[in-house]
Amino acid sequence: MITTSQQIAIRKGLLEFAVLKVVGVGSIYAADILRRMQETEFATQEGTLYPLLSKLRRDGLVVYQWQESELGPPRKYYQLTDLGREQLAALDQYWKTIDQTLQQLGRRSGLVTES
Amino acid sequence: MQRIVQVSLNRNPWSIEVDAHARLEVYLSESAAALASDPDRDEILLDLEQAIAEQCKRRLPANATVISMAELAPALEEIGPVNPSSSASATPGSSTAASTPPLQQISQGAWLSGVCLGLARHLRLEVTLVRVIAVVLLFFTGGAALLLYGVLMMLMPFAPLDPQGPEPSSIPAKAREWTELLRAKLATLAR
Numbered sequence: 001m002i003t004t005s006q007q008i009a010i011r012k013g014l015l016e017f018a019v020l021k022v023v024g025v026g027s028i029y030a031a032d033i034l035r036r037m038q039e040t041e042f043a044t045q046e047g048t049l050y051p052l053l054s055k056l057r058r059d060g061l062v063v064y065q066w067q068e069s070e071l072g073p074p075r076k077y078y079q080l081t082d083l084g085r086e087q088l089a090a091l092d093q094y095w096k097t098i099d100q101t102l103q104q105l106g107r108r109s110g111l112v113t114e115s
Numbered sequence: 116m117q118r119i120v121q122v123s124l125n126r127n128p129w130s131i132e133v134d135a136h137a138r139l140e141v142y143l144s145e146s147a148a149a150l151a152s153d154p155d156r157d158e159i160l161l162d163l164e165q166a167i168a169e170q171c172k173r174r175l176p177a178n179a180t181v182i183s184m185a186e187l188a189p190a191l192e193e194i195g196p197v198n199p200s201s202s203a204s205a206t207p208g209s210s211t212a213a214s215t216p217p218l219q220q221i222s223q224g225a226w227l228s229g230v231c232l233g234l235a236r237h238l239r240l241e242v243t244l245v246r247v248i249a250v251v252l253l254f255f256t257g258g259a260a261l262l263l264y265g266v267l268m269m270l271m272p273f274a275p276l277d278p279q280g281p282e283p284s285s286i287p288a289k290a291r292e293w294t295e296l297l298r299a300k301l302a303t304l305a306r
Contacts (some may be wrong), residue, residue: 047146048198048200051150076162
């Protein structure tokens with residue numbers, strides 16, 4: 001993966017958005033969140049994900065429920081709250097706006113000529 | 116064969132070789148320090164312990180029950196260092212003008228353990244001044260100043276390493292390692 005500092009900054013800024021996306025698909029266990037993200041630009045590690053999930057929970061965007069597991073102790077399954085869903089929808093919208101803005105900025109016709 | 120100790124990971128007992136145990140304690144105390152300002156610190160630490168246990172278990176050869184460096188090192192590598200996510204946490208070094216920098220030991224650029232460097236940053240003084248005062252105190256008080264330094268070493272949390280900064284030189288790096296080991300030992304005793 002090519003990693004210029006700009007790309008790193010973009011990925012870092014979008015990590016929270018990406019985690020909300022993954023949790024938004026349905027109730028999910030932290031290790032599966034990591035697995036989903038592993039093959040993507042947003043590959044991350046427990047050391048980063050756990051504090052982030054904690055923060056999202058404090059912000060009221062996600063909640064977790066304990067679920068029994070045959071493989072060991074009970075696991076935390078995360079899902080979005082109503083507020084989390086709202087936030088995700090708003091982010092989705094914002095992302096589209098930003099994308100359009102960037103396209104526009106790169107177009108010649110958008111140039112405003114000063115007179 | 117190495118000596119084996121018992122350790123509790125997310126409240127489950129595990130057997131672990133002593134050198135792996137030391138490495139584990141260092142990882143956990145570094146994580147605790149990184150999460151110092153996180154309200155969910157204890158919960159995150161338990162989650163990390165659980166992840167470590169699962170990762171090690173997956174790597175253990177069949178029939179083996181004792182965790183060694185062979186499992187722990189790659190497990191910690193995969194879990195990665197703790198990256199605090201608290202919105203309130205300011206990055207060290209880029210201290211904003213308004214707030215006082217926290218009182219921490221700073222390994223990068225330290226002579227001994229970074230106590231003077233940390234005091235200087237906290238009090239917004241020149242580090243040279245703080246060091247001169249420390250040396251003068253050492254001369255006038257004999258052993259007492261050394262004792263004070265030792266106490267501060269034990270009490271002041273270590274500032275997270277700045278990835279853009281220089282590597283800590285060998286004395287501060289060793290001082291940090293030993294202090295963290297000693298703290299971990301004391302914490303186990305206190306339990």
